[in-house]
Amino acid sequence: MSWIESTVYFAGYRIWEPAQVLLNRITTYKSSFKAKSDFVMDPIPEIGLQGIWNLLLREDALALLIMDPYGGRMNEISEYEIPFPHRKGNLYNIQYLVKWDDNSIQASNRHVNWMRMLHSYMTPYVSRSPRAAYANYRDLDLGRNRNHHTPNTSYSEASVWGLKYFKGNFKRLAQIKTRVDPHNFFRNEQSIPILN
Numbered sequence: 749m750s751w752i753e754s755t756v757y758f759a760g761y762r763i764w765e766p767a768q769v770l771l772n773r774i775t776t777y778k779s780s781f782k783a784k785s786d787f788v789m790d791p792i793p794e795i796g797l798q799g800i801w802n803l804l805l806r807e808d809a810l811a812l813l814i815m816d817p818y819g820g821r822m823n824e825i826s827e828y829e830i831p832f833p834h835r836k837g838n839l840y841n842i843q844y845l846v847k848w849d850d851n852s853i854q855a856s857n858r859h860v861n862w863m864r865m866l867h868s869y870m871t872p873y874v875s876r877s878p879r880a881a882y883a884n885y886r887d888l889d890l891g892r893n894r895n896h897h898t899p900n901t902s903y904s905e906a907s908v909w910g911l912k913y914f915k916g917n918f919k920r921l922a923q924i925k926t927r928v929d930p931h932n933f934f935r936n937e938q939s940i941p942i943l944n
Contacts, residue, residue: 760847780856781847782863785885786874787838788815796873803866809848809859811866816841833915834880842874843885864889883913892937900932906941913938 749757752767760778761769792800804811818838827833834841844866846859871879881887891908893901903922910918918940925932926942 779847779849780851780859781845782860783843783845783885784863784867784887784889785844785882786842786867786870787834787880787882788840788842788874789837790873791839792873799869800866803862803869807846807859807862809846811844811846811862814843814845816843827915828917828920831914831917831921832883833917834882838875841882842870843882844870878912878915880915881909881912886938888937890938893935893939893941900944901941903941903943906938909938910940 749763753763756765756767756769757763759770760781800813804813817840818835822835823837825835827835844863846863848855848859874880881890887909890912891905894905903919906922907918910922914921921940922943925940930942932939932942
């Protein structure tokens, strides 16, 4: 499929729907999904890949891994030059995704638990100290602000997810946030906090 067709698909539309559905701000069809991410620094051994394959086959919904290769010029950019630090030393990023149509609590819990099991299985094969994650594949399992509407989550509380997304850049991002948005107007469930 083309890139735009995959965008339609991942937005939760049926595969045969035209790309123009992406212009509609009111969706009529939307499936549920859970995603997590990791960075891989060393090749996963064959036994690890077989385990991944077995777990994928056990899931009864659409389950997939998206692997984005790294390396090349990315290795030449310091992790401190820009906010995105996951450059040198990473072979690829993995997004784990499970997507389902039955939105019952029971089905949702089953698929989310499966995703958490897969993520746990991957622990020996991915980055550590911290186990990194890609900020654009937001994972609320990593933690969240105490209250989305209360702008007072501390830096240490936010570090639980912030260091995974931004590594050593997280403190610098919090310092910048404190200067440009001192009232924390721009916030979300895992936003960068202001320093108090």
